[in-house]
Amino acid sequence: MATKLPKVPIVIVGLGWMGGVIAAELTKAGHKVVALERGKSRKTEDYFHVHDELRYSQRYDLMQDLSKETVTFRSNEKVRSLPMRTYGSFLLGDGIGGAGVHWNGQYHRFLPYDFEIYSKTVERYGKKKIPEGMIIQDWGITYDELDPYFTKFEAMAGISGEQETVEFIGKMSKPFPTPPMKKTPAMKLFEDATKSLGYKPYVIASANLSENYTNPDGISRGACQYCAFCERFGCEYGSKADPVVTVLPVAEKTGKLEVRTHANVTRVLHKDGKATGVVYVNTPTGEEFEQPADLVILASYVFSNVRLLLMSKLGKPYDPKSGTGVVGRNYAYQIVGGSSTAFFEEKEFNTFMGAGALGNSIDEFNGDNFDHSSLDFLHGGNIRLTQTGNRPIATNPTPKGTPSWGKDFKQKSIRYANRTLSVGIQGANMPFRHHYLDLDPVYKDIYGDPLIRLTYDFEDQDKKLVSYIAEKTKAIAEAMKPSFVETGNQISKYSIVPYQSTHNTGGVVMGKDPSTSTVNNYLQMWDADNVFVVGASAFAHNSGYNPTATIGALAYRAVEGILKYLEKGGPLA
Amino acid sequence: MADNNNNNINKGSKEQPQDTSRRNFMKYTGTALGGAVVGGLIGGVIGNSMKGKEKPESGVKPGTPEKTTKNFNEALMFLTQDQFQITEAAVERIFPEDDIGPGAKALGVAFFVDHQLAGAYGINARDYMQGPFYQADAEQGYQLGFKRHELFTMGLASMQEYSAKTYQKKFTELSGEEQDAVLTAFEKSDASLKGIPAGTFFSLLRQLTIEGVYADPLYSGNRNMDGWKMRSYPGNQMSYYDVIDKDEFQKIDPLSLHDHLNIG
Secondary structure, three states: OOEEOOOEEEEEEOOOHHHHHHHHHHHHOOOOEEEEOOOOOOOHHHHOOOOOHHHHHHOOOOEOOOOOOOEEEEOOOOOOOEEOOOOOOOOOEOOOOOHHHHOOOEEOOOOHHHHOHHHHHHHHHOHHHOOOOEOOOOOOOOHHHHHHHHHHHHHHHOOEOOOOOOOOOOOOOOOOOEOOOOOOHHHHHHHHHHHHOOOOOEEOEEOOOOOOEEOOOOOEEOOOOOEOOOOOOOOOOOOOOOHHHOHHHHHHHOOOEEEEOOEEEEEEEEEOOEEEEEEEEEOOOOEEEEEEEEEEEEOOOHHHHHHHHHHOOOOOEOEOOOOEOOEOEEEEOOEOOOOEEEEOOOOOOOOOOEOOOOEEEEOOOOOOOOOOOOOOOOOOEEEEEEOOOOOOOOOOOOOOOOOOOOHHHHHHHHHOOOOEEEEEEEEOEOOEOOOEEEEEEEEEOOOOOEEEEEEOOOOHHHHHHHHHHHHHHHHHHHHOOOOEEEEOOOOOOOOOOOOOOOOOEEEOOEOOOOOOOOEOOOOEEOOOOOEEEOOHHHOOOEOOOOOHHHHHHHHHHHHHHHHHHHHHOOOOO | OOEOHHHHOOOOOOOOOOOHHHHHHHHHHOOOOOOOOOHHHHHHHHHHHOOOOOOOOOOOOOOOOOOOOOOOOOOOOOOOHHHHHHHHHHHHHHOOOOOOOOOOOOOOHHHHHHHHHHOOOOOOOOOOOOOOOOOOOHHHOOOOOOOHHHHHHHHHHHHHHHHHHHHOOOHHHOOHHHHHHHHHHHHOOOOOOOOOOHHHHHHHHHHHHHHHHHOOHHHOOOHHHHHHHHOOOOEOOOOOOOOOOOOOOOOEOOEOHHHHOOOO
8 A cells, every 4th residue: 555645736757858847947936846756866977987888888777677667569460569678779768867868969850840740741732642541640839839948948958059050940039059069071071962962961959068058047067078978878077968967956956856766656646637646666665655746747758658647547548440549649760771871991080989969961851841742751851970979899880791790790890990981861750540559468567567568660651761861861972972882771670679769759649639639739638637748758750850859849838838737727728 | 109098188168167067076086176177177187197007008019918917807707618618719700810900719708708698688687587478570579588698508508519410529629610600500590400599699699799899898808908909999088079070080099997997
């Protein structure tokens, strides 16, 4: 039996980027907040010995311990779902800061097209353009409405980027607060190559900080040192924006934030359309607590947000057969196929140096920036060359036909260790009726609760997008004048084995229609107005970009909604 | 050849703010600094503190034997001596010694493998190992009910059996070509290897080999950072701020996490 604690006004579940932003803003506004985080606390000093590829990149030191909880996966409903026993396709964060600790810091606002994807697609191409089974929908908010929230996140994190933006992306009411990152020779090659093809390249905006920066909350951070250990690592300088070095100190300073670590929330309690609190396990002792609250904010990773709602029987679960219900629908991922690798016999690059968000990109083939009339797919992707720091265990490029071990492998992998550059994509992924999240009927976590189940595969849409973009990456790679280029122009089935991207989205989708969305455009639940569910779980599809910028904007949007709700209560939309 | 890396460590800019986390960082590392503290300077100071203490050797040719003291880490935690010898022979075929430099054997990779199997990785400590276990589609990944250290020793025993059956010799007594043929049979899950997930075992063996060649030497492989030196990888460097935009390839003497240790 859970020990019942005294009621608190606001509980946040999960203290990553979303929970951090919301905690900072609500406490600054004078509200008391209790944050429940299942993992441990983290601080910059933890990363003094972080330049350890084996520990962090290969053994996933910062990630969720899968022995306790994982996800199950199947390609479609005919296949038996089985647990992801080891890490592969995506990496789940854990602890204070969540996935905001181990991200790269690449920052792209989603396109105006994204937020009105259904309307704009129908307007330009007609309804028939949308294939059977694809369930794209408008997000219930426009890019222009979101602009001020993007600006807030950018000011808080000190995003570094070009002051003038290309016409292919949404207009910014304020330029980025710090200038772009340095340009490496590899980035310059990409820049020259894309310009020679008539495109307009730009330096990818970065949360790594191009120069020292003090944000509006008075938080000062130092410039990125290009040490090459970002993705899967924490930043030992605090240069990479993460919740621990930006929003959490602000919340803590107010004295109004109470953080409880090792507090794993297992249920949201609710009655008559209102949440009454949450139940959590204090993991070191196994003791169960009930924490009553007036307002509950779910701010965990995509899978945990969806799972908690389903386990709590809050919101209508999605049923793929009838297409009704909402919690779990519109799962989407990131398409990363179609890249080209350029091999240079005559030149070596310092690709062992880098930063998580160091790169150059173009958006001519992203969103609806190009005519899809004669194409049988929608959307596209950001085409880019990034220099995130090649590490020797993970990066051993060899030309096609080279064996994966033995004399030839050794010679070629060493020969080309510093002689390749890749032109890749962040490809968009559209939702389909039969791609969704629900609770696994068999597999459980260590507390006996069902694991979340992912049903997902690549569609023709994705395969055609990849073949099309592959031609573009190939042309760009060739224009970089290497000795030869190799292109991966095909994807077949989605596999959970190789790492692809930790950009899982959807499941608690935002929108204007309660029959196709779980939360309104303030991230407030239709079915319980004192519950807000924030994160990439709100995405109705995934764009051709990294998601954090848009998640960040949605967090500030949710803050505004929560403050309104605290003032007058009731549904905000 | 290389610049001493300490000269390459640079600051983000002239003035750098100091926040709480950085002050704690300084406190934690025991590095006393006054005045304005600079991100890059932390690295510089720490790097400098190692000067004269234990400078990385520069100009050492990869593979140069330089063993002067006993390395007490080079002992077995998990494998038997026989298993160790098979492992050493196998990893050497996967990453052989050649003109470029040492192979997996000279890099200590078999010790790395032994130590990994003895620890959290070998017992799948952070993997989901609850049943039920079923045969899976390839897209669903590893679905075996036994652990890496079990898979590994099972694989080694099977390699011995296969060698005996095919060549009437132990694996360690085979020629290099014959050893390659055995490894290839495992890599391709040869039909004669019934009852063992041969391909899965080979993937583990190959992966551990590459990791042992290139992981920080603290894990007992990559001896003397020679794995890194072969591919001009400089290991643990605090900052590339001033060289990140340079056209020329930067040859930098490698540093390990051992060089970074700054306690007492």
